[in-house]
Amino acid sequence: MTLNNESTRKLTGAIELLLESSSRINEAKPRRYWYPLSLASYGVEEIVEALDSLCSFRTTMWEKTLQFERQFASYQDCSDGVMVNSGSSADLLLCFLLTNPYHPLLSNGDEILIPVVTWPTQIWSAMMAGLKVRFVDVDPKTLNIDIDDLEKKITPATKAIFLVHLMGNPCDMDRIMAIAKAHNLLIIEDCCEALGAEWDGIKVGNFGVAASYSFFFSHHMTTMEGGMIACSNQEVAEQLKILRAHGWVRNVDPTNYDLNNYDIDSRYAFVNWGFNVRPTDVQASFGLHQLQKLPQFNQRRIELANKFFKFIDAELYLSRPKSSPKASPSWFALPLLVSLDAPFSRKEITNYLELKGVETRPIVAGNIAKHPVAKIFAEFNEDTYVGADIVHQQGFYLGLSPFHSDEDIVKLIDCIQGFLKRY
Ligand SMILES: Cc1ncc(COP(=O)(O)O)c(C=O)c1O
Incomplete structure (x- = not known):
C-alpha cells in the first residue's frame, strides 16, 4: 500500500458511504430474483486496495500481482502461481504449455481426453493448441468424468487427460492417477469451479503438470475477471510466464536464454510465441484481500x-x-x-x-x-x-x-x- 493511514481512513469512510447508498438504491429497485446465482463478495478492503494501485499509477501487472501469485501458491500448497486475465486464459496457457514449441511436452495431433460436460473454453483451449480432443462421457451421479469410459477411450495416440472437478466435486483421483500411470498420460486439471476442494487431504490442482483457476465474479473468490495457473515446477511456471506475455523474456530470468549470442536489444527479447493475457495490479489488489477471506x-x-x-x-x-x-x-x-x-x-x-x-x-x-x-x-x-x-x-x-x-x-x-x- 502506498496510501498513508490518513488517506486510507478517509477513503474507507467515503467508500462505506458509497456502498451504503448504492445498496439503498439497489434495494429500492424491483428485483427479479430474491435468490440470485451470485452475490457480490468484495467490499471496502478490495476497493481501497484497487484505488491504491490507481493512485500510485501501478495499474498494469506489477508487485501486487507477484505478491498475490506467491500467496495463492502458498494457499494452494504448491510452489508457483501465474496470474492471468481469466480462467479461460489459464486453460489456454495450460494447453499451449503442452504443445509449446520451445519445449513441447506433447506433439500436435496427440490425443487429449476431456469430459464432454464442462465449460467450453476448456475444450477450445486444447483444440486451439493443436491437440486432438476425444470426449469422455460423464457420470451423472458425480457430474465428473466417467472413469470406465475414460479407460475405454485410451488409444496408443492418447497422451493426456484434461480433468475438471465440476461444481467443486473432486474427481476420483486414486483411480485416475492409477490409469494415468499405467498408460503414461500427462494430467492437467481445470479447477475453475473447485478452489479449495481436496482429494484425500490434497488440494485438487496438485495432481498433474499444472492447474487452472477462475476468479470470475461468481466464483469462490473474485478479482472481477481473472485467473491463475498453479504448479510446482519452476521451469513450467517460466514457460507459462513467457506464453502469458508475447513470448517475451521480460518476467523470467533472461540468463537462461543465451541472449548475448543474438544481435538484439535484450529489453525486447522474444524466445517463443505467446499471447497477451496478463492481469492488472487492480485485479491482484482484489485477489490479495479475497484470498484472505477465502x-x-x-x-x-x-x-x-x-x-x-x-x-x-x-x-x-x-x-x-x-x-x-x-x-x-x-x-x-x-x-x-x-x-x-x-x-x-x-x-x-x-x-x-x-x-x-x-x-x-x-x-x-x-x-x-x-x-x-x-x-x-x-x-x-x-x-x-x-x-x-x-x-x-x-x-x-x-x-x-x-x-x-x-x-x-x-x-x-x-x-x-x-x-x-x-x-
Ligand atoms: C470449469 C470452468 N472452466 C473454465 C472457466 C472459465 O473461467 P472464466 O470465466 O474466468 O474465463 C469456467 C468459468 O466459469 C469454468 O466453470
Missing part, C-alpha cells in the same frame, strides 16, 4: 450447501452429486438432477423457480456435442454420451454464495417443497 467463504459455502443437500437427500425426485468419502468438495453452486421417473420435467421445475424469484442455470453447457458448434468440428460426433445426455436433460443448478443467509436456504427449501407437494 477460507471463511468456503466454510460458509459448505455449511449452506450441506443444509440444502440434507433436504434434497430426503426427496424422491431430486438428487445432488455424490462425493467419495475421500473427497472434500468445495461447492461452487447447488447442482441438482431431476430423476428420470419424476412426474415433472426439468423445464417445469426451473420455470416454477424462476417465476418464484430463484435464478437457475443448466449444468454449464450440458452435453457440448448437442450445441450448434458441434456442426463445425468432427470430434464432437465421434460417439454418443448417455451420462452427459442425462445431465443435459435433467440437470440444473442454483446459486451458492457465502453471503446467503441461513434464512435464504430455509426459504429456498420451502419454495422447492411448494413445487414438489403438487406431485
Whole structure:
C-alpha cells in the first residue's frame, strides 16, 4: 500500500458511504430474483486496495500481482502461481504449455481426453493448441468424468487427460492417477469451479503438470475477471510466464536464454510465441484481500450447501452429486438432477423457480456435442454420451454464495417443497 493511514481512513469512510447508498438504491429497485446465482463478495478492503494501485499509477501487472501469485501458491500448497486475465486464459496457457514449441511436452495431433460436460473454453483451449480432443462421457451421479469410459477411450495416440472437478466435486483421483500411470498420460486439471476442494487431504490442482483457476465474479473468490495457473515446477511456471506475455523474456530470468549470442536489444527479447493475457495490479489488489477471506467463504459455502443437500437427500425426485468419502468438495453452486421417473420435467421445475424469484442455470453447457458448434468440428460426433445426455436433460443448478443467509436456504427449501407437494 502506498496510501498513508490518513488517506486510507478517509477513503474507507467515503467508500462505506458509497456502498451504503448504492445498496439503498439497489434495494429500492424491483428485483427479479430474491435468490440470485451470485452475490457480490468484495467490499471496502478490495476497493481501497484497487484505488491504491490507481493512485500510485501501478495499474498494469506489477508487485501486487507477484505478491498475490506467491500467496495463492502458498494457499494452494504448491510452489508457483501465474496470474492471468481469466480462467479461460489459464486453460489456454495450460494447453499451449503442452504443445509449446520451445519445449513441447506433447506433439500436435496427440490425443487429449476431456469430459464432454464442462465449460467450453476448456475444450477450445486444447483444440486451439493443436491437440486432438476425444470426449469422455460423464457420470451423472458425480457430474465428473466417467472413469470406465475414460479407460475405454485410451488409444496408443492418447497422451493426456484434461480433468475438471465440476461444481467443486473432486474427481476420483486414486483411480485416475492409477490409469494415468499405467498408460503414461500427462494430467492437467481445470479447477475453475473447485478452489479449495481436496482429494484425500490434497488440494485438487496438485495432481498433474499444472492447474487452472477462475476468479470470475461468481466464483469462490473474485478479482472481477481473472485467473491463475498453479504448479510446482519452476521451469513450467517460466514457460507459462513467457506464453502469458508475447513470448517475451521480460518476467523470467533472461540468463537462461543465451541472449548475448543474438544481435538484439535484450529489453525486447522474444524466445517463443505467446499471447497477451496478463492481469492488472487492480485485479491482484482484489485477489490479495479475497484470498484472505477465502477460507471463511468456503466454510460458509459448505455449511449452506450441506443444509440444502440434507433436504434434497430426503426427496424422491431430486438428487445432488455424490462425493467419495475421500473427497472434500468445495461447492461452487447447488447442482441438482431431476430423476428420470419424476412426474415433472426439468423445464417445469426451473420455470416454477424462476417465476418464484430463484435464478437457475443448466449444468454449464450440458452435453457440448448437442450445441450448434458441434456442426463445425468432427470430434464432437465421434460417439454418443448417455451420462452427459442425462445431465443435459435433467440437470440444473442454483446459486451458492457465502453471503446467503441461513434464512435464504430455509426459504429456498420451502419454495422447492411448494413445487414438489403438487406431485
Ligand atoms: C470449469 C470452468 N472452466 C473454465 C472457466 C472459465 O473461467 P472464466 O470465466 O474466468 O474465463 C469456467 C468459468 O466459469 C469454468 O466453470
